[in-house]
Amino acid sequence: VVLGAGRVGALVAADLAEDSGLDVTAVDRTGSALEPLAAAGLTVRQADCGDPREVALAIEDAAVVVGAVPGFLGYRVAEAVLHAGRPLVDISFLPEDPMRLDGLARKAGVPAVVDCGVAPGLSNWIVGHAAARLGGLEEVEILVGGLPFRRSWPYEYRSVFSPSDVIEEYVRPCRMRSAGRDVVVPALSGVEPVEIEEVGTLEAFCTDGLRTLLHTIDAPTMVEKTLRYPGHADRMRMLRETGFFDEEPVVTDRASVAPREVTEALLRRAWTPDPDEEEFTVLRVRLRGRDGTSEVSTLFDRTDRERGTTSMARTTGFPAAIVARMVADGSWSVPGVSPPEKLGADAALTDRLLAELARRGVRIRTTSPARA
Amino acid sequence: VVLGAGRVGALVAADLAEDSGLDVTAVDRTGSALEPLAAAGLTVRQADCGDPREVALAIEDAAVVVGAVPGFLGYRVAEAVLHAGRPLVDISFLPEDPMRLDGLARKAGVPAVVDCGVAPGLSNWIVGHAAARLGGLEEVEILVGGLPFRRSWPYEYRSVFSPSDVIEEYVRPCRMRSAGRDVVVPALSGVEPVEIEEVGTLEAFCTDGLRTLLHTIDAPTMVEKTLRYPGHADRMRMLRETGFFDEEPVVTDRASVAPREVTEALLRRAWTPDPDEEEFTVLRVRLRGRDGTSEVSTLFDRTDRERGTTSMARTTGFPAAIVARMVADGSWSVPGVSPPEKLGADAALTDRLLAELARRGVRIRTTSPARA
Numbered sequence: 118v119v120l121g122a123g124r125v126g127a128l129v130a131a132d133l134a135e136d137s138g139l140d141v142t143a144v145d146r147t148g149s150a151l152e153p154l155a156a157a158g159l160t161v162r163q164a165d166c167g168d169p170r171e172v173a174l175a176i177e178d179a180a181v182v183v184g185a186v187p188g189f190l191g192y193r194v195a196e197a198v199l200h201a202g203r204p205l206v207d208i209s210f211l212p213e214d215p216m217r218l219d220g221l222a223r224k225a226g227v228p229a230v231v232d233c234g235v236a237p238g239l240s241n242w243i244v245g246h247a248a249a250r251l252g253g254l255e256e257v258e259i260l261v262g263g264l265p266f267r268r269s270w271p272y273e274y275r276s277v278f279s280p281s282d283v284i285e286e287y288v289r290p291c292r293m294r295s296a297g298r299d300v301v302v303p304a305l306s307g308v309e310p311v312e313i314e315e316v317g318t319l320e321a322f323c324t325d326g327l328r329t330l331l332h333t334i335d336a337p338t339m340v341e342k343t344l345r346y347p348g349h350a351d352r353m354r355m356l357r358e359t360g361f362f363d364e365e366p367v368v369t370d371r372a373s374v375a376p377r378e379v380t381e382a383l384l385r386r387a388w389t390p391d392p393d394e395e396e397f398t399v400l401r402v403r404l405r406g407r408d409g410t411s412e413v414s415t416l417f418d419r420t421d422r423e424r425g426t427t428s429m430a431r432t433t434g435f436p437a438a439i440v441a442r443m444v445a446d447g448s449w450s451v452p453g454v455s456p457p458e459k460l461g462a463d464a465a466l467t468d469r470l471l472a473e474l475a476r477r478g479v480r481i482r483t484t485s486p487a488r489a
Numbered sequence: 490v491v492l493g494a495g496r497v498g499a500l501v502a503a504d505l506a507e508d509s510g511l512d513v514t515a516v517d518r519t520g521s522a523l524e525p526l527a528a529a530g531l532t533v534r535q536a537d538c539g540d541p542r543e544v545a546l547a548i549e550d551a552a553v554v555v556g557a558v559p560g561f562l563g564y565r566v567a568e569a570v571l572h573a574g575r576p577l578v579d580i581s582f583l584p585e586d587p588m589r590l591d592g593l594a595r596k597a598g599v600p601a602v603v604d605c606g607v608a609p610g611l612s613n614w615i616v617g618h619a620a621a622r623l624g625g626l627e628e629v630e631i632l633v634g635g636l637p638f639r640r641s642w643p644y645e646y647r648s649v650f651s652p653s654d655v656i657e658e659y660v661r662p663c664r665m666r667s668a669g670r671d672v673v674v675p676a677l678s679g680v681e682p683v684e685i686e687e688v689g690t691l692e693a694f695c696t697d698g699l700r701t702l703l704h705t706i707d708a709p710t711m712v713e714k715t716l717r718y719p720g721h722a723d724r725m726r727m728l729r730e731t732g733f734f735d736e737e738p739v740v741t742d743r744a745s746v747a748p749r750e751v752t753e754a755l756l757r758r759a760w761t762p763d764p765d766e767e768e769f770t771v772l773r774v775r776l777r778g779r780d781g782t783s784e785v786s787t788l789f790d791r792t793d794r795e796r797g798t799t800s801m802a803r804t805t806g807f808p809a810a811i812v813a814r815m816v817a818d819g820s821w822s823v824p825g826v827s828p829p830e831k832l833g834a835d836a837a838l839t840d841r842l843l844a845e846l847a848r849r850g851v852r853i854r855t856t857s858p859a860r861a
Contacts, residue, residue, distance in 0.1 A: 271727040352727060355643040360755040361733075369750040378741040379751050383732040 118142045118179040120166050120194055122150040124277060125208060125234075126185030128426055128434035132477075133183075133441060134159050144175045166190060169197035176203050181444045183437055184209045188282060195229070196221065204444045205229040208437045210237070212285075216329065219454040229454045230440050234433035235416070236261035236341075236400055237328050238457055239481065242436075243402045243414045244334055245458025246467045251406025254336035258403040260311060260321050262344025263429045265396045266419075272387060273346035275394060277429065280384040284362050284377065286343060287353050291323040297337035305350045305357070307342065313399055315417050322350040329456035344399060356380065395420040398428040400481075414483040421478065432479060439473045490514045490551040492538050492566055494522040496649060497580060497606075498557030500798055500806035504849075505555075505813060506531050516547045538562060541569035548575050553816045555809055556581045560654060567601070568593065576816045577601040580809045582609070584657075588701065591826040601826045602812050606805035607788070608633035608713075608772055609700050610829055611853065614808075615774045615786045616706055617830025618839045623778025626708035630775040632683060632693050634716025635801045637768045638791075644759060645718035647766060649801065652756040656749065658715060659725050660734050663695040669709035677722045677729070679714065685771055687789050694722040701828035716771060728752065767792040770800040772853075786855040793850065803851060811845045 119130040122145035130143040131154065142160045145151050151161040164171040166186045172194060176182045182198045184191060184207040191209030195218055198205045202225040207215070215231035222229040232238055240259045248254050265275040276283055290301045307323045326341035356362060361380045366373045390396070400416040418428040440460065443449045448469070449460055460466050471481060491502040494517035502515040503526065514532045517523050523533040536543040538558050544566055548554045554570045556563060556579040563581030567590055570577045574597040579587070587603035594601040604610055612631045620626050637647040648655055662673045679695045698713035728734060733752045738745045762768065772788040790800040812832065815821045820841075821832055832838050843853060 271723070271730065351643070352724075355724060358643065359759050367751050367754045369746070369754055371750065372744055372746040374741070374744040374746045374751060376751050376755060378743060379739050379746060379748050382739045382741055383748060387731050 118144060118176045118181075119183045119185060120144050120172065120175070120198075121185035121187075121209070122154060122161075123185065123187075124427065124430045125434045125437075126183070127154060128430045129183050129185055129208075129438045129441070130154055130159055131157065132435065132438040136442070139442075139445065142175070142179075166194055169193065169200070172197040173201050176201055179203050181206060181441050183207075183441050185434075185437070187279075188212055192218075195231070199225050199227065199229060202227060205231075206233050206437050206441045206444055207231045208234045208238070208433055210234065214328075215456070216332070216454055223453040226452045228444055228449055228451055230444065230449065230457065230460065231454055232328060232456050233437045233440050235398060235436065236326060237330075238433065238436050239416065240326075240341075240400060240402055241330060241457035242461040242467070242470065243481070243483075244330060244404065245461025246464075247404045247406065247412060247461075248334055248336075248458070249462040249464075251404070251408050251410050251412075253407040254334060254404055255338065255407055256403070256405040257330070257334065257336045257339040259326065259341045260344050260401045261326070261341075261399070262319065263396060263398045264316075264319075264344070264346065265390060265394055266316070267394060268346055271352060272349060272384075274349055274388060275390040275396065276388045277390065277427065280381045280388060281377075283388075284381065284384075286324045286326075287357060288362050289325045291325040291341070292327060292331055293323065293341070294327075294331065294337065294339040299331070305354045307340075308350045310347065311344060311401075313344070313401075313417070316397065316399075318347060319344045319399075320347040320350060330458060333456060333458050395422070396427055396429065398432045400432070410485060412483055412485050414481055416479065416481045418479050431477070435474055435477050435479055436470070439470055442473075443469070490516060490548045490553075491555045491557060492516050492544065492547070492570075493557035493559075493581070494526060494533075495557065495559075496799065496802045497806045497809075498555070499526060500802045501555050501557055501580075501810045501813070502526055502531055503529065504807065504810040508814070511814075511817065514547070514551075538566055541565065541572070544569040545573050548573055551575050553578060553813050555579075555813050557806075557809070559651075560584055564590075567603075571597050571599065571601060574599060577603075578605050578809050578813045578816055579603045580606045580610070580805055582606065586700075587828070588704070588826055595825040598824045600816055600821055600823055602816065602821065602829065602832065603826055604700060604828050605809045605812050607770060607808065608698060610805070610808050611788065612698075612713075612772060612774055613702055613829040614833040614839070614842065615853070615855075616702060616776065617833025618836075619776045619778060619784060619833075620706055620708075620830070621834040621836075623776070623780050623782050623784075625779040626706060626776055627710065627779055628775070628777040629702070629706065629708050629711040631698065631713045632716050632773045633698070633713075633771070634691065635768060635770045636688075636691075636716070636718065637762060637766055638688070639766060640718055643724060644721060644756075646721055646760060647762040647768065648760045649762065649799070652753045652760060653749075655760075656734050656753065656756075658696045658698075659729060661697045663697040663713070664699060664703055665695065665713070666699075666703065666709065666711040671703070677726045679712075680722045681714075682719065683716060683773075685716070685773075685789070688769065688771075690719060691716045691771075692719040692722060702830060705828060705830050767794070768799055768801065770804045772804070782857060784855055784857050786853055788851065788853045790851050803849070807846055807849050807851055808842070811842055814845075815841070 134141040191211030199221040321342035324343040397419040563583030571593040693714035696715040769791040
């Protein structure tokens with residue numbers, strides 16, 4: 118059962134349905150989201166994922182449940198699934214700490230794989246795999262970004278997500294690890310240029326994307342940064358520092374309103390992609406192991422024009438669909454909450470993930486440029 | 490009688506009061522604005538300049554009235570003064586076309602000198618003077634800006650005016666003349682670097698500042714641009730194009746509000762100068778006469794720390810105070826509305842203006858760098 122039939126959930130459901138051994142049901146509150154899936158022959162069910170009782174009814178007897186609802190609903194949905202004792206694979210990127218669900222999952226005796234997208238997701242997997250292979254890690258740097266190929270002034274950015282989620286990345290303090298110490302730096306800080314072969318120079322800046330890795334990986338240096346076209350961070354910082362992201366209301370002669378509400382409405386307009394605008398997703402993970410080995414893993418994926426899927430949906434949805442199969446066939450059955458780095462420690466599962474991604478055109482190249 | 494005792498009005502009143510031959514009354518709605526003037530021995534009168542009847546009472550028998558009220562009140566105040574048959578010198582920069590008051594002033598048989606600040610103001614005077622001396626003009630370029638010495642990211646700008654007036658400059662289409670034709674270009678367009686000896690490289694961009702010059706001067710090429718530190722125009726254009734200056738309300742879940750209202754509140758905070766922050770005003774007028782002569786007139790004025798006056802107040806207020814004397818003593822008595830370029834055509838008045846400005850430390854240097 119796939120809960121949520123947005124861009125990502127629909128892709129997950131369609132991917133799973135191609136497997137003749139699986140009986141897939143897609144669930145969403147809005148009929149229009151389900152229509153194309155029903156037309157493609159999938160079983161669909163209209164239900165409100167925000168209502169735990171409706172969720173419980175929809176997932177009865179499911180071998181695995183994929184959570185693909187908006188972030189703000191994520192925790193509630195995950196809780197309902199684990200309460201019902203069903204295995205979970207989640208890509209809702211719930212803002213809460215997913216480890217808080219660990220007790221519930223253990224009690225139910227079911228696996229719950231969380232943060233199962235691209236980053237968090239594939240990034241965690243790559244780090245977990247390297248930590249196991251290289252006998253621990255010294256340094257981790259994760260860079261990730263989804264961008265349009267066409268650079269349009271002033272933001273050179275498009276988003277199919279709500280601007281609220283993007284702004285959240287630009288305001289939330291970033292937890293990192295530096296020389297063995299946990300540090301917190303402001304979002305949008307640490308701006309530096311990064312060369313990406315396929316598109317040229319991008320800029321990287323700190324965001325709060327390490328999440329579970331801060332607890333599961335003991336590398337003394339760990340950094341996560343978001344990639345945008347150069348200049349984006351400065352513009353966003355200008356808006357933030359002027360107060361345009363403030364939730365504290367501004368009182369004018371005629372209204373009292375949180376600037377962030379107005380900003381979100383304006384940026385939604387500015388950031389909506391044009392029809393057929395092509396985009397790409399880039400993920401680069403640089404690692405240095407305790408044994409001195411350096412590695413760089415890179416993913417570069419672009420809009421699939423033939424199938425009409427965005428790289429954002431592909432790189433987020435395929436990992437979830439592949440892990441859902443691992444859970445469904447019992448290849449991953451450890452009870453409790455597991456972030457992807459836990460699965461990454463298993464070489465066989467990693468081989469399977471990479472092969473399945475490659476079969477779908479998503480390739481992760483890993484090179485070892487130098488030995489320290 | 491000086492109507493309005495804000496930063497500029499107070500300086501005009503104090504300047505006029507130094508003249509033992511003049512009996513000066515400063516008028517303002519707020520007592521706190523009048524207090525320092527009363528303490529300095531000036532006659533003050535608390536009255537609401539937004540009420541034409543109160544204005545009429547305040548200006549009875551005045552030899553000359555200086556209008557120094559906020560722009561939105563300017564037209565109403567000017568009308569009240571001319572209705573009462575009193576001569577007017579105005580620096581309110583009323584958004585309306587001041588020539589609409591010409592009939593009223595002629596009927597009253599009194600002079601009304603409008604736009605009597607720095608630019609519009611001294612800029613017009615310089616152009617009018619050159620047009621008379623050089624037998625007409627081929628080209629006029631006016632650059633003007635008021636800026637803080639300290640450049641603080643991101644705007645590198647401060648304003649004691651309402652942000653609303655500044656935003657207005659950034660949204661109003663700019664009327665220019667190019668190769669003999671009237672053209673309209675967007676504000677913030679035509680960005681180019683400009684070297685200013687005292688402060689380095691600034692940027693100039695189009696704003697709608699030619700006003701009366703478009704009708705009084707028949708030069709085939711006339712341009713007005715505002716000066717800021719480089720990068721300011723791009724930031725303002727970003728805000729404008731995203732919709733942050735829109736007056737059309739944005740409807741959010743909780744409110745319906747014009748983005749411009751919120752933006753003005755936030756920019757007021759961002760643009761308020763720190764106490765004792767020093768600023769400068771720069772004006773540069775480049776001219777080419779029909780006779781082939783090129784001339785550059787430059788004014789550079791800075792905060793007067795000893796007297797505690799800003800260059801903005803000095804360069805705006807002194808021209809008004811000097812012209813008010815010319816009207817009071819009958820040196821300028823032409824009935825009807827006259828912009829400063831009309832007075833500039835008179836060589837004796839020009840000599841007097843420049844000498845009086847210089848006595849107050851405001852110097853306009855005119856050089857003739859080359860002959861075409």
